[in-house]
Amino acid sequence: MADGEPTAFGLHLPDYPWDAMAPYQEIASRHDDGVVNLSIGTPIDPTPQLIRSALASAADAHGYPTTHGTAALRESISAWFARRRGVPGLDPKDILPTVGSKELVAWLPLLLGLGEGDVVVRPSVAYPTYDIGAHLAGATPVAANSLADLPPDLRARVRLVWINSPGNPTGEVLGVDALRAIVADARSLGAVVASDECYGELGWGRWDPADGGEAVPSVLDPRVCGGTHDLLLAVYSLSKQSNLAGYRAAFTAGDPKIVANLVNTRKHAGMIVPYPVQEAMRVALGDDVHVAEQKDLYRRRRALLIPALEAAGFTISGSEAGLYLWASDGRPTWDTIGWLAGLGILAGPGTFYGDAGEGFIRVALTGSDERIEAAVARLDGARR
Numbered sequence: 552m553a554d555g556e557p558t559a560f561g562l563h564l565p566d567y568p569w570d571a572m573a574p575y576q577e578i579a580s581r582h583d584d585g586v587v588n589l590s591i592g593t594p595i596d597p598t599p600q601l602i603r604s605a606l607a608s609a610a611d612a613h614g615y616p617t618t619h620g621t622a623a624l625r626e627s628i629s630a631w632f633a634r635r636r637g638v639p640g641l642d643p644k645d646i647l648p649t650v651g652s653k654e655l656v657a658w659l660p661l662l663l664g665l666g667e668g669d670v671v672v673r674p675s676v677a678y679p680t681y682d683i684g685a686h687l688a689g690a691t692p693v694a695a696n697s698l699a700d701l702p703p704d705l706r707a708r709v710r711l712v713w714i715n716s717p718g719n720p721t722g723e724v725l726g727v728d729a730l731r732a733i734v735a736d737a738r739s740l741g742a743v744v745a746s747d748e749c750y751g752e753l754g755w756g757r758w759d760p761a762d763g764g765e766a767v768p769s770v771l772d773p774r775v776c777g778g779t780h781d782l783l784l785a786v787y788s789l790s791k792q793s794n795l796a797g798y799r800a801a802f803t804a805g806d807p808k809i810v811a812n813l814v815n816t817r818k819h820a821g822m823i824v825p826y827p828v829q830e831a832m833r834v835a836l837g838d839d840v841h842v843a844e845q846k847d848l849y850r851r852r853r854a855l856l857i858p859a860l861e862a863a864g865f866t867i868s869g870s871e872a873g874l875y876l877w878a879s880d881g882r883p884t885w886d887t888i889g890w891l892a893g894l895g896i897l898a899g900p901g902t903f904y905g906d907a908g909e910g911f912i913r914v915a916l917t918g919s920d921e922r923i924e925a926a927v928a929r930l931d932g933a934r935r
Contacts, residue, residue, distance in 0.1 A: 564686060568679060568903045575892040582895025583779075584704035587926040589605040589915045590897040592874050594794040596848060596919075599883035602793060602831050609830035612628040616826040618818045620648040620802070624833045628802055629896040631836040634871075636751060638771040645780065645807045647814055648824040651799035652749055656680045656713075659745060659784075662816050663809070665710050666757075672698065673713040675907045676721055678747070681713045695906055698736045712737045717767060717872030719757075720904050720913035724758050724871045726826045727768050736781055743809065746770035749801075750790040750873035752842055753849065759871050761843070767872055771805060780805045791874060793835045793840050800824070833886065849874060852916045852923045859927040860914065868911070876914040887912050894929040 566610060570922065572590065579586045619625070625643035632638040651656045657680050660671055669690040673681035677694070685692035690710070695701055701918060716725040730746075735743045748769055750926070757764040768775060771785045784805040790796035804810065817823070824832075835841075856876060867876040880887055884900045891898050891912070901911030918926065 562687070564683060565679075568900075572888075575897060578889070578892040579895045580899050582926060584895065586895055586897060587918060587922045587929070588897045589918050589922075589926060590899045590913075591758075592791070592915045592917050593878055594796050595917055596794050598794045598797075599835070599838075601838060601841070602795065602835045605834035606798070606827045606831040609827040609873060610774060612624065612826040614826075616823050616829060618647075618823050619644075619814045620646065620824065621826075621829055621833070624829045627833045627836045628804065632769070632771065632785075632804065635766070635767060635784075635839070636748075636769040636772070640770055641771065641804060642807070645810045646802060646804040647810050647817070647883055648800075648802045648829060649786075650801070650822060650824055651790070651796075652747065652786050652801040653680055654799075654822070655786055655803055656747065657684045657687060658822075660684045660690050660711055662813055663688075663711060663743060665690045668708060670705055670744075671708040671711045671713065672701070672709055674715055674718060676718070676901070676904045677713070677715055678719050679717075679903060679905075679913065685711075693906070698733070698740070706740065708735070709740050709742045712742050712744045714746040714770060715746060716746065716748065717753065718869070719747075719750065719873060720875050720901065720911075721868070721877045722750075722870035722873040722901065722907070724754065724767055727772065727774045729769060730770055730772075730778055731777075734770065734775060734777075734783065741782070743782050743784065743806075744770060744788060745784045745803075747786045749786070749791055751787065752792045753846060753874060754851065754872040755850070756871060761846075780807070782806055782809075784809060789832060789835055792845065794845065795831070795835065796830055798828050800828050800835070802832075836918065848920075849916045852918065852920065854921055855878075855927050856914060856916065859930040860918040863930040863933060870904075874916045875899075876916070877911055878914055879911045882910070884909055884912060896926050896929060 619622045625646040629643045665688045667689045671685035675694045682692040699721045708775045751767045786803045788801040864880045869877045899913035901908030
């Protein structure tokens with residue numbers, strides 16, 4: 552390095568994809584009635600009062616919180632798994648609260664000790680942070696919906712398999728049989744399966760118990776895992792079901808040895824959920840009423856958007872669960888994004904989720920009732 556030449560510090564990661572939306576934000580902002588932003592899945596409804604009260608009651612948090620989480624929190628998570636996710640008898644010691652689920656997704660490959668030569672598999676259309684986590688560890692991310700699709704040289708190096716069911720952005724759900732097959736294949740390779748299940752309470756139609764359907768299965772469900780959680784982790788966030796995105800409230804659970812190692816590593820690294828947030832999580836997980844009420848809001852918004860999009864020439868694919876509609880109107884993704892921006896509507900480009908997302912957009916249900924109705928009216932007025 553020449554004298555005086557600046558040192559290039561920092562990780563060389565891909566540009567943050569959402570920055571590419573700036574020109575379309577500008578176009579949409581010109582609409583006389585304002586922007587309808589259905590591009591990002593940020594909850595817009597109030598955090599339930601019982602959760603805010605729990606946070607406030609725990610505000611005198613003068614001591615350091617525990618990395619492993621309080622016993623009361625982990626017991627409430629265990630009870631929630633049994634009551635809502637079909638996972639009975641989960642030992643509270645095999646549970647770990649995390650600072651939101653995104654940080655765990657991004658850091659899990661590194662925390663598992665993965666590095667150069669190791670392969671991290673994620674769905675072909677997926678949340679981009681799965682790839683970022685592999686890059687942070689120096690591992691290789693590979694897009695595949697089945698380990699059987701991989702050539703032998705890659706398959707032999709698989710150390711971590713990400714499942715996302717219900718999926719973001721597609722809203723597809725993996726049933727018990729599909730999950731069981733993935734788990735068996737990964738275990739045959741000695742690979743960890745991490746299942747990102749943060750939309751698990753938001754099933755629709757055949758995946759909606761309130762509509763006569765069945766609950767979305769968890770990777771820790773005995774029907775999936777065969778009664779042992781070896782090499783399995785379930786990842787969950789309260790951001791969506793309880794409007795706690797700003798709290799960074801999430802957790803993981805599963806393989807006793809992996810969770811114990813994660814707890815130890817995170818103690819060294821200072822990755823700790825603040826005590827007031829732990830208390831808010833504990834209370835939130837003990838109350839099913841607010842979850843059902845919030846889901847009803849999304850159910851009504853979904854019922855408005857689907858026919859409006861279809862009447863405007865879109866086909867809805869997947870979208871069996873979660874907060875998004877995975878849609879295509881037969882044109883390239885960015886052409887569709889531009890057309891919607893001209894109506895003052897912002898949607899998420901499918902290309903942000905991998906090459907297989909070309910031609911699709913992701914439409915979020917996370918708009919207020921008024922903004923959803925505005926989007927419906929604009930789509931109705933622009934039928935092609």
